[in-house]
Amino acid sequence: MATKSVWSDNRFWQRTAAWVTGFASVLLIWLTFDTSAQISMGTDADLQNGVTKRVPGPTVINYKVTYEMNKKRQHEIPVIGGMNAEGTSAFQEKENFFGRDNWSEEEAGALLHLGKLASQTKNCMNCHTLLGNGAYYAPDLTKAWLDPAWGPEGSMQAMTGKETKEEAMAEFLQNPSQYPTHARMMPNLGITAEEAKGLVAFLKHLSSIDTNGFPRNFGKIQGAVNGK
Amino acid sequence: MNAMFEPFVDVVPSFFATLSQGPMTLTIFLHTVIILPMFWIYKQEKARLEKEGN
Numbered sequence: 448m449a450t451k452s453v454w455s456d457n458r459f460w461q462r463t464a465a466w467v468t469g470f471a472s473v474l475l476i477w478l479t480f481d482t483s484a485q486i487s488m489g490t491d492a493d494l495q496n497g498v499t500k501r502v503p504g505p506t507v508i509n510y511k512v513t514y515e516m517n518k519k520r521q522h523e524i525p526v527i528g529g530m531n532a533e534g535t536s537a538f539q540e541k542e543n544f545f546g547r548d549n550w551s552e553e554e555a556g557a558l559l560h561l562g563k564l565a566s567q568t569k570n571c572m573n574c575h576t577l578l579g580n581g582a583y584y585a586p587d588l589t590k591a592w593l594d595p596a597w598g599p600e601g602s603m604q605a606m607t608g609k610e611t612k613e614e615a616m617a618e619f620l621q622n623p624s625q626y627p628t629h630a631r632m633m634p635n636l637g638i639t640a641e642e643a644k645g646l647v648a649f650l651k652h653l654s655s656i657d658t659n660g661f662p663r664n665f666g667k668i669q670g671a672v673n674g675k
Numbered sequence: 676m677n678a679m680f681e682p683f684v685d686v687v688p689s690f691f692a693t694l695s696q697g698p699m700t701l702t703i704f705l706h707t708v709i710i711l712p713m714f715w716i717y718k719q720e721k722a723r724l725e726k727e728g729n
Binding site: 456458459462466477 | 689713
């Protein structure tokens, strides 16, 4: 019968700490690789072959993107090219983006790249939130493309007097201070027509990313699924 | 029943998706990798202390 308790024995705690630290390290390294695989961007071939990726390829701008409630997952998911019987992306329905729905992978990639650089140069995140990063001074832009306000019956599209969502967004981005939005109006940032086009492509791609229903309350806005 | 066993709903089935299904899966996982090995280490250390006559 031991007189010294195991609980007050140094070696017991050392071995426990070594095991937990070692195992956690292995787990975190594994998680890093698992995450990189899941957040890597898809390709045009994925979209054509109906492969669902969390981050679709740049040619997603050729497709119709909607936000639909998924009963199984209990939140809205971006649905690309219409919905199939399982309630996920069918990759069938196309949609014109600035007059055409045949943007090649290179063209779409270049446009998205321009939009990404413009979003960084103009420091969108100083006021807006993109994928959880940024500020909440101005509206969250993670799902901006899916906001019905920019749709055919939306107030934003009507305000700019444009025919399509992308043209309305591009017009607003070039002259934000001309359009009264809310109390905190967006300042004019000197965004060119080409940059605006890139930014809209960037926003459309951003909205097509499966973010597990984030931001949570987005679907509750007027006109959306389960909306007011 | 409904809350205890959630269907697997993540986009890509992965080990980490299993862990984030709910509190139960995480609890079972952490008990398996921390608490159970601690029992084992405890028994070894107890045997060692007895052998050394402490």
